Amino acid sequence: MADLQLTLKVWRQKSSSDKGKFETYDVSGLNSHMSFLEMMDVLNEQLVGKDREPIAFDHDCREGICGMCSMVINGRAHGPLKGTTTCQLHMRHFKNGDTITIEPWRAKAFPVIKDLVVDxxxxxxxxxxxxxxxxxxxxxxxxxxxxxxxxxxxxxxxxxxxxxxxxxxxxxxxxxxxxxxxxxxxxxxxxxxxxxxxxxxxxxxxxxxxxxxxxxxxxxxxxxxxxxxxxxxxxxxxxxxxxxxxxxxx
Ligand code: FES
CATH class of the missing domain: 1.10.1060.10 (Alpha-helical ferredoxin)
Incomplete structure (x- = not known):
């Protein structure tokens, strides 16, 4: 099980009226068996440990059924794999030292509620x-x-x-x-x-x-x-x- 250290550029936006911006985080303590959402959980634990606001993101089933896990990963909806939701994407598809950009769905009809959560x-x-x-x-x-x-x-x-x-x-x-x-x-x-x-x-x-x-x-x-x-x-x-x-x- 390979250890991973990543740099994440994540879209942070306090509310729909906030302009929003990218923030950069270095995350360690990851491994290649984790799902993308588990990787986000680790990042959030590390943020909370430093008294910082965790990143809001949508998820429910984590089994590719509910359609909640909406993230644009490195410019692609649900990331690099064909026929795969964000929750079914695993970190083995990324390399140690990678920089990953994470954004919300962007569309007028899907206004951002907070961070990566859209309406x-x-x-x-x-x-x-x-x-x-x-x-x-x-x-x-x-x-x-x-x-x-x-x-x-x-x-x-x-x-x-x-x-x-x-x-x-x-x-x-x-x-x-x-x-x-x-x-x-x-x-x-x-x-x-x-x-x-x-x-x-x-x-x-x-x-x-x-x-x-x-x-x-x-x-x-x-x-x-x-x-x-x-x-x-x-x-x-x-x-x-x-x-x-x-x-x-x-
Ligand atoms: S969390 Fe349900 S499809 Fe991804």
Missing amino acids: RSSFDRIIQSGGYVSVNTGSAPDGNAIPIPKEVAEEAFDAAACIGCGACVATCKNASASLFVSAKVSQLALLPQGQPERKERVNKMVSKMDEEGFGHCTNTGACQAECPKEISIEYIRKMNLDYNLSNIKG
Whole structure:
């Protein structure tokens, strides 16, 4: 187990109204088996030991499920590994003596609350606008009682893998939320239960996304490259098609 000593340049910001700045910390007592968040815990223990304010950062499950661990590490959302959340990133991917830069998600629709914590309630409001099924689907049906072709079920399942972390927004040069919204639209639009509200849903969710201040998609594909769940931009094409079809009159 290799010992690590790192220099961390971390974004510190007292509140949303504070300008914020980078602060540099030397951290020791680390090893290559630690996760990135455990490394942050060690840094915070060292800061508290020196009577300094610990760094605020979001986390919950630490298992790649909840989407809370939002950090831009060396300029990349969730760090250097493909298909990996910050909490699943391990320090063996860094070298002794490395300098690591850590920033919050940066987007108008995700204002910084404190240090590395941003307000992602805009995502909640998009879901509240239509990302649900309100038809009565009754009690749980028997397995395979609703015939759905395997490839369609898998496509819906892949869309449902989105954990709503916001890496797509943080990565996109336009701060577009199209990958997130398209995944949430598609997971329902592909299934029979999602059909009654299909047109209304896509309209409401796309309108809400615009209202919340997210930028437009210009198909750079950066979101797909950095998404920790490797959600495909094909869902954006499907969402745009659905949106256009839902607005055809007559
Ligand atoms: S803490 Fe839950 S996905 Fe990282």
